[in-house]
Amino acid sequence: MVAVKRTLPAPPELQGRWASLLEEAGLRPEILALADRFPEHRSLEVPFSVIDAADTGLADLLLERPEEVIDAGRRAMRELLPVAGPEADSLRLRPVGLPPTAHRTVRAIREADLNHFIAVDGIVRRVTEVRPQIRDAVFQCLVCHVEFHEPQDDASMVFREPLECPDSQGGCGRPAGRTRFRLLPEKSSYVDAQRIEIQENPESLRRGAHPQGLATLLTEDLAGHVLPGNRVILNGVVKSYQRGTASRGGVVRNTTFDLLLQGVSVESQQVEYEDIEITPADEQLILGFRGDPTVIDKIVLSLAPTIRGMEQEKEAIALQLFGGIEKRHSDGIRVRGDIHALIVGDPGTAKSQLL
Numbered sequence: 166m167v168a169v170k171r172t173l174p175a176p177p178e179l180q181g182r183w184a185s186l187l188e189e190a191g192l193r194p195e196i197l198a199l200a201d202r203f204p205e206h207r208s209l210e211v212p213f214s215v216i217d218a219a220d221t222g223l224a225d226l227l228l229e230r231p232e233e234v235i236d237a238g239r240r241a242m243r244e245l246l247p248v249a250g251p252e253a254d255s256l257r258l259r260p261v262g263l264p265p266t267a268h269r270t271v272r273a274i275r276e277a278d279l280n281h282f283i284a285v286d287g288i289v290r291r292v293t294e295v296r297p298q299i300r301d302a303v304f305q306c307l308v309c310h311v312e313f314h315e316p317q318d319d320a321s322m323v324f325r326e327p328l329e330c331p332d333s334q335g336g337c338g339r340p341a342g343r344t345r346f347r348l349l350p351e352k353s354s355y356v357d358a359q360r361i362e363i364q365e366n367p368e369s370l371r372r373g374a375h376p377q378g379l380a381t382l383l384t385e386d387l388a389g390h391v392l393p394g395n396r397v398i399l400n401g402v403v404k405s406y407q408r409g410t411a412s413r414g415g416v417v418r419n420t421t422f423d424l425l426l427q428g429v430s431v432e433s434q435q436v437e438y439e440d441i442e443i444t445p446a447d448e449q450l451i452l453g454f455r456g457d458p459t460v461i462d463k464i465v466l467s468l469a470p471t472i473r474g475m476e477q478e479k480e481a482i483a484l485q486l487f488g489g490i491e492k493r494h495s496d497g498i499r500v501r502g503d504i505h506a507l508i509v510g511d512p513g514t515a516k517s518q519l520l
């Protein structure tokens with residue numbers, strides 16, 4: 166069976182549609198402001214509703230063919246700049262607020278979602294350090310000494326080596342067997358990259374089900390901003406990659422594929438502490454608790470009031486939420502202020518709800 170694909174308009178047409186959309190939605194000033202604040206800021210977040218309101222067809226294509234459509238939008242942004250400085254190529258278009266039809270739980274992602282633009286709600290479980298990842302590898306042919314580019318695929322875990330010395334880039338055309346190639350790390354280009362794993366929200370799970378995780382790749386300015394425990398909506402393109410094992414003479418590929426979400430934008434689902442507004446009335450109320458000997462009981466009772474009992478567990482969680490104070494003893498020993506809590510219990514005893 167052959168899947169019916171909506172034909173994609175030619176790239177110039179897509180770019181033209183984006184250009185009028187960005188103008189119509191009044192986003193030109195934001196793009197100009199981005200260029201001024203580069204490189205700290207380089208991404209324009211555009212709500213899906215704005216795209217949908219201006220050009221429904223483009224919005225549909227964005228969900229089905231995100232890579233080409235976002236790339237065209239990026240080129241349209243670049244055209245809106247009065248002078249193309251070094252920042253022009255680094256501006257990013259990051260659609261946010263995908264419609265409910267594009268939301269998936271981790272366990273509901275299917276083959277039909279491959280290469281589509283989806284939104285996944287979850288909790289960040291693991292993050293790796295932000296590391297440079299090679300995006301454009303430059304090699305030199307050891308026979309003709311021509312240097313050429315071998316672009317890399319962000320989502321794949323495997324380093325792509327040249328198969329021949331490409332005559333399209335001025336090389337001698339010899340296949341890999343008749344010459345050798347040397348990687349030139351200082352001429353190659355890199356991006357910041359971070360792998361994170363998100364896990365399904367506990368409240369969306371059926372009782373007793375084990376939460377599933379999804380690996381996600383965050384690059385450029387998306388890398389380094391989420392922490393384990395953050396609740397996020399990750400918008401990205403579903404990729405599959407073949408697990409490979411490096412060996413002499415190439416890569417041995419397995420027959421199973423893993424899924425990877427290539428991050429396009431990240432939306433935080435939690436209120437940041439600095440976003441909480443404390444009114445003078447709140448402040449009076451908080452100060453009123455000072456010196457109240459029953460304040461711990463009040464806090465414990467206000468935690469998950471629909472779950473009865475479990476005061477000890479609630480107290481432990483409350484203490485963990487507030488955290489401790491780092492202590493330094495006179496002998497130089499440091500005692501960390503973080504409190505960790507381990508909650509163990511039978512299934513269905515409200516552990517997840519409490520957390």
Ligand SMILES: [Zn+2]
Pocket residue numbers: 306307308309310311330336337338339344
């Ligand atoms: Zn060559």
